[in-house]
Structures are given as structure tokens and as C-alpha cells.
Amino acid sequence: MMIRVExxxxxxxxxxxxxxxxxxxxxxxxxxxxxxxxxTLGVDVLRNPGGLGDFSGVERRSP
Incomplete structure (x- = not known):
């Protein structure tokens, strides 16, 4: 897959x-x-480079 950049x-x-x-x-x-x-960098929300964000909420998924 190729991605167009400016x-x-x-x-x-x-x-x-x-x-x-x-x-x-x-x-x-x-x-x-x-x-x-x-x-647009600095304007739009981008994924964290590591792929996982720093989530500070309550874990709701089943173990």
C-alpha cells in the first residue's frame, strides 16, 4: 500500500x-x-507512534 504525502x-x-x-x-x-x-499534522488526531495510547479510563473489556 502506498500513501500520498504532501x-x-x-x-x-x-x-x-x-x-x-x-x-x-x-x-x-x-x-x-x-x-x-x-x-494534517498538528490539526487532525493521529495515532500514537507506538500504536497504543495512554488510556487513563476504567478497563471495561472482559479478561
């Missing part, structure tokens, strides 16, 4: 998911396209 200079490129993670971490891109449309 760099700070306005250019676009298709990248692989592992490349997207690196581009987000290094803040080289301003947004990337996902199934629901464009996600």
Missing part, C-alpha cells in the same frame, strides 16, 4: 507506511492522505 514545499509523493512514520516523526510533511481524506 511536503512542506507543496510537492507530493507516494510513500510506504514505514516511510510515513519517519516523515511524521521528522516533521518533513504537512499532511498525508488516508481513506477519509487528508490528515
Amino acid at each position: 511536503y512542506k514545499d507543496g510537492s507530493e509523493q507516494l510513500v510506504r507506511p514505514y516511510q510515513l512514520k519517519k516523515l511524521i516523526a521528522s516533521e518533513q510533511i504537512v499532511r498525508f492522505e488516508r481513506s477519509g481524506g487528508w490528515a
Whole structure:
């Protein structure tokens, strides 16, 4: 799967998911396209890099 990204200079490129993670971490891109449309860094909610968030609520799943 390839993901379309937009760099700070306005250019676009298709990248692989592992490349997207690196581009987000290094803040080289301003947004990337996902199934629901464009996600803008610093504006839209993004997944935690580790995949799991810091959930402070009550665990409701059955053991």
C-alpha cells in the first residue's frame, strides 16, 4: 500500500507506511492522505507512534 504525502514545499509523493512514520516523526510533511481524506499534522488526531495510547479510563473489556 502506498500513501500520498504532501511536503512542506507543496510537492507530493507516494510513500510506504514505514516511510510515513519517519516523515511524521521528522516533521518533513504537512499532511498525508488516508481513506477519509487528508490528515494534517498538528490539526487532525493521529495515532500514537507506538500504536497504543495512554488510556487513563476504567478497563471495561472482559479478561
